[in-house]
Amino acid sequence: MGYFAVNSIYRMSVSPSLNPHVSVDCVIFGFSKETLRLLLIKRTVPNAVTELDDSYYALPGDLVSDNENLDEAAARVLKELTGLSGIFLQQFQAFGDPLRITKAKDRAWLKGVRQDPDARVITVAYMALIDSNKVQIQPGSFSKEAVWLPIAEIPELAFDHNDISEGALMALREKVQIQPIAFELLPEKFTMSDLQTLYETILERDLDKRNFRRKMLNSGVITALPEKQHGVSNKPARYYVFNRNLVENGHLGFVNLKMEGSFTLFS
Amino acid sequence: MGYFAVNSIYRMSVSPSLNPHVSVDCVIFGFSKETLRLLLIKRTVPNAVTELDDSYYALPGDLVSDNENLDEAAARVLKELTGLSGIFLQQFQAFGDPLRITKAKDRAWLKGVRQDPDARVITVAYMALIDSNKVQIQPGSFSKEAVWLPIAEIPELAFDHNDISEGALMALREKVQIQPIAFELLPEKFTMSDLQTLYETILERDLDKRNFRRKMLNSGVITALPEKQHGVSNKPARYYVFNRNLVENGHLGFVNLKMEGSFTLFS
DNA sequence: ACACTTAGTGTCAATTGAACACTTCAAAAC
DNA sequence: GTTTTGAAGTGTTCAATTGACACTAAGTGT
Numbered sequence: 012m013g014y015f016a017v018n019s020i021y022r023m024s025v026s027p028s029l030n031p032h033v034s035v036d037c038v039i040f041g042f043s044k045e046t047l048r049l050l051l052i053k054r055t056v057p058n059a060v061t062e063l064d065d066s067y068y069a070l071p072g073d074l075v076s077d078n079e080n081l082d083e084a085a086a087r088v089l090k091e092l093t094g095l096s097g098i099f100l101q102q103f104q105a106f107g108d109p110l111r112i113t114k115a116k117d118r119a120w121l122k123g124v125r126q127d128p129d130a131r132v133i134t135v136a137y138m139a140l141i142d143s144n145k146v147q148i149q150p151g152s153f154s155k156e157a158v159w160l161p162i163a164e165i166p167e168l169a170f171d172h173n174d175i176s177e178g179a180l181m182a183l184r185e186k187v188q189i190q191p192i193a194f195e196l197l198p199e200k201f202t203m204s205d206l207q208t209l210y211e212t213i214l215e216r217d218l219d220k221r222n223f224r225r226k227m228l229n230s231g232v233i234t235a236l237p238e239k240q241h242g243v244s245n246k247p248a249r250y251y252v253f254n255r256n257l258v259e260n261g262h263l264g265f266v267n268l269k270m271e272g273s274f275t276l277f278s
Numbered sequence: 279m280g281y282f283a284v285n286s287i288y289r290m291s292v293s294p295s296l297n298p299h300v301s302v303d304c305v306i307f308g309f310s311k312e313t314l315r316l317l318l319i320k321r322t323v324p325n326a327v328t329e330l331d332d333s334y335y336a337l338p339g340d341l342v343s344d345n346e347n348l349d350e351a352a353a354r355v356l357k358e359l360t361g362l363s364g365i366f367l368q369q370f371q372a373f374g375d376p377l378r379i380t381k382a383k384d385r386a387w388l389k390g391v392r393q394d395p396d397a398r399v400i401t402v403a404y405m406a407l408i409d410s411n412k413v414q415i416q417p418g419s420f421s422k423e424a425v426w427l428p429i430a431e432i433p434e435l436a437f438d439h440n441d442i443s444e445g446a447l448m449a450l451r452e453k454v455q456i457q458p459i460a461f462e463l464l465p466e467k468f469t470m471s472d473l474q475t476l477y478e479t480i481l482e483r484d485l486d487k488r489n490f491r492r493k494m495l496n497s498g499v500i501t502a503l504p505e506k507q508h509g510v511s512n513k514p515a516r517y518y519v520f521n522r523n524l525v526e527n528g529h530l531g532f533v534n535l536k537m538e539g540s541f542t543l544f545s
Numbered sequence: 546a547c548a549c550t551t552a553g554t555g556t557c558a559a560t561t562g563a564a565c566a567c568t569t570c571a572a573a574a575c
Numbered sequence: 576g577t578t579t580t581g582a583a584g585t586g587t588t589c590a591a592t593t594g595a596c597a598c599t600a601a602g603t604g605t
Contacts (some may be wrong), residue, residue, distance in 0.1 A: 032299035033374065033400050076400050105372040105402045107300065129563070131344050132295040133300050135372045135403070189456075194288040202582075221585070245582040246570035471552075489594065490555070511603035512551040 016180045034083045036072035037100070037173065038179035039093070042196040046161045047212050048143065049176060052171065054093070054120055054157040054206040060205065067116060068160070069169035070176065085137040091105060092157060094149050099195040103182040104175075107133030112173040120169070126269040134170075138179040138193035170209030187213050194253035200236065202248035203227070291507065301401040301469040303339035304367070305446035306360070308410030309463040313428040314479050315410065316443060319359070320362040320423040321387055321436065334383060335427070335437035339401065353403040358422060361416050366407040366462040370449040371442075374400035376450065387436070387516045401437075407462035412538035455481050458499045467503065469515035470494070500527060 039050035048261035051068040071092045075084040081102065090096050107122060109131055112121065148157045162167075187193050193209055194201075205224050227233055235250040240247035306317035313531075318335040338359045342351040347486050348369065357363050377399055379388065388395035415424045426431075432443060454460050459474055494500055503514040507514035 050320065075400070078376060080376060081372060081400065102372060105348060105369060107402065109312065109344065111347055118554040133342070135374065135400070185456075202583085217564070219565090219581090221565085224584080225586095226562095234459060240571095240583095242572085243582080245580075246584075248583055451581095469552085486594070486596085487552090488596085491553080506600095507552095509603085510551080512549075513553075513601035515552055 031096065032094040032132060033075045033081075034072050034132055035075060035081060035088060035137060036134050036175055037085055037088050037092075037137050038070055038137050038176055039089070039139040039141060040179075040183060040196060041141050041146070041159055042090060042209055042212070044145050045212065046163075047161040049165060050141075050143075050159055050163050051147070051165075053158075066118075067169060068166060069159075070172045071157075072135075074132075074134075080129070081135050085135075085139075089139055091143065091151050093146045094147060095141065095145060095253060100137050101139075101186075102135060102137050104176055104178050105133060105135045106171055107131075108171065112158060114170070117170050134175075136175045136179065138182060140192060142196060142198050142238075144198055149221075184213060189231075191253070191258055194232075198251075200238070200250040200252060202240065202250060204248060204262055206233075206251070214261075223273070299397060300342045300348075301339050301399055302342055302355060302404060303337040303401050303442055304352055304355050304404050304406050305443055306356065306406045306408060307379060307446075307450060308408050308426055310411070310426065311477070312475055312479065313430075314463075315428050316432060317359070317408075317410075317413070317424060317426055317427040318432075318435070318528055320425075327354070333512050334387075334436060335401075335425075335433060335439075337423075337439045338447075341399075342402075348402050350404075352402075356406055358418050359416060360408065360413045362412060363406065366459060367404050368406075368453075369402060369404050370401060371445050372446075373438055373442055374398075375438065381437070384437050401442075403442045403446065407450075407459060409463060409465050411465055415514060430529055451480060455513045458497075458525055461499075461522075464520075467505070467517040467519060469507065469517060471515060473500075473518070477522060492495060 027183065040051060041048045052071050054067055054069050059249065071088050072086050073084065073091075075081060079087065082100070084098060085100055086098075089098055111134075112118065114134060143159060162176075162180060163171065167173065168176065177191060180217070187210070193206070193213065196209060196235070197205055203224055207218055210223070211218055228235075232254055234254055236250040236252060238248070238250045256263065303324075317324065317338070320340050321336050321422070330540060338355050339350065340355050340358075342348060342470075346354065346535055349367070352367055353363060353365075354368070356365055356367060356454065378401075379385065379399060379450045385395065410426060429447060432440065434440065454477070460473070463476060464472055470491055473494065474485055474487065478485055499521055502522055503517040503519060505517045507517070
């Protein structure tokens with residue numbers, strides 16, 4: 012019976028709704044100026060120990076509430092930061108190393124912000140793909156500053172967030188080769204060059220223009236609009252849209268990019 | 279300051295080493311008699327409420343200790359049950375629905391076995407691929423019976439373990455088409471037919487014998503042995519081995535099976 | 546010796562992949 | 576208003592891979 016008493020004390024005094032042992036973190040990808048970027052936040056320390064907080068970025072994340080599932084928690088974090096919902100958001104890995112919280116800076120921050128700063132926290136990492144033009148950073152409680160940083164220029168992050176970001180990038184590279192999800196990073200209307208540049212950026216290799224166009228069009232995942240660019244100082248490019256409905260209803264082949272050294276098996 | 283006191287009471291009385299909020303579950307695949315199977319356990323209820331326990335299977339799993347990471351916890355569960363280590367074991371998804379623990383049977387079991395039976399538990403699910411001949415079920419504390427059940431005959435399981443199993447199966451089908459991991463389900467030496475039957479079972483479709491052999495051999499992932507079958511009442515088949523070293527060192531192309539309706543992009 | 550069963554083998558047509566260069570269109574520069 | 580500039584857009588050819596397809600080989604059992 013003892014554990015019931017302990018349990019109720021625990022629930023009452025630590026927090027009525029936050030589970031102190033599980034968090035979600037969102038690796039939010041955007042694409043602008045021909046660069047793949049992550050949306051990172053500068054941590055807000057309530058009882059400001061300013062020198063520690065100095066230029067210390069982190070992935071947006073939060074503890075999971077007792078009444079929400081993991082997907083909901085991730086969607087909440089995303090919405091609180093960007094104001095957006097209905098975004099591509101996919102769990103990709105849980106991280107639970109007991110040592111992920113041992114950096115001095117992290118411990119200082121946790122002491123200011125968590126009721127149980129020594130607790131082991133495992134985190135479930137999500138990746139989000141966003142058209143970064145749509146993002147309006149919300150004046151939120153949990154970040155005083157948010158920035159889009161090119162993935163090549165990510166500094167040292169809080170906790171194990173560098174590991175998580177790298178994991179997300181690897182997951183993105185793989186997924187993009189199997190499913191047509193890259194479109195989530197572009198605006199509604201985009202040119203074929205936009206799309207190709209995006210793929211080249213993610214995959215870090217050059218693609219043949221003519222082959223790319225042919226395959227993309229044959230795949231049926233995009234539709235040409237009558238509309239073209241205006242006011243560009245060269246031949247205006249046609250706009251395309253992603254056939255989200257077709258793809259989501261499974262009426263369409265995958266966009267399946269070959270991986271380095273791979274080959275296809277079987278009849 | 280209050281939370282420190284609570285924290286220490288909590289840690290002392292609930293459990294010194296178990297984190298009550300995160301568990302791991304292992305979906306253990308095996309392949310025998312031309313069937314894909316899962317290794318499931320019958321739950322052991324300490325203060326036996328026998329009628330509730332009746333033929334109620336579950337995935338092997340356990341709470342995660344404070345001093346181990348998630349992979350280690352999963353490996354521990356696997357070893358405690360099968361006696362094996364160094365097995366293919368891969369995290370594939372975290373499950374954290376608040377309602378995953380609401381079945382009456384589950385709650386009864388938790389009350390008998392957990393110090394904090396009402397706690398929200400999220401679980402990190404792993405899939406393991408095993409040569410089922412190697413498994414010697416350990417007379418373990420946490421299961422009084424373990425069985426290999428064909429995936430087509432999985433009954434209702436504890437918690438959300440049916441969801442987890444289905445997720446594992448889907449993950450296996452996808453992974454097997456990208457990486458040469460199916461071999462983990464076979465003995466060291468196997469025939470080409472063994473391998474083909476395995477792929478056909480996992481993918482649930484027939485494959486052309488001649489094309490299969492050609493692709494497998496060209497891929498370089500297997501090597502023919504001089505040895506052949508003995509004592510079979512038909513033409514004896516040649517044995518092959520999986521080139522684990524080559525594959526793990528990345529010196530080899532993937533085994534990449536085409537998916538339904540897919541097509542490959544790019545030069 | 547014959548029946549039975551599974552192993553093992555090759556070719557051809559169709560598809561897909563990869564490499565490759567010139568013309569078109571608009572604005573800007575002159 | 577002619578020319579320059581820069582990105583868009585377009586087909587073909589050859590090589591490699593895929594997929595379909597049917598018979599012979601090598602053992603055991605009768």
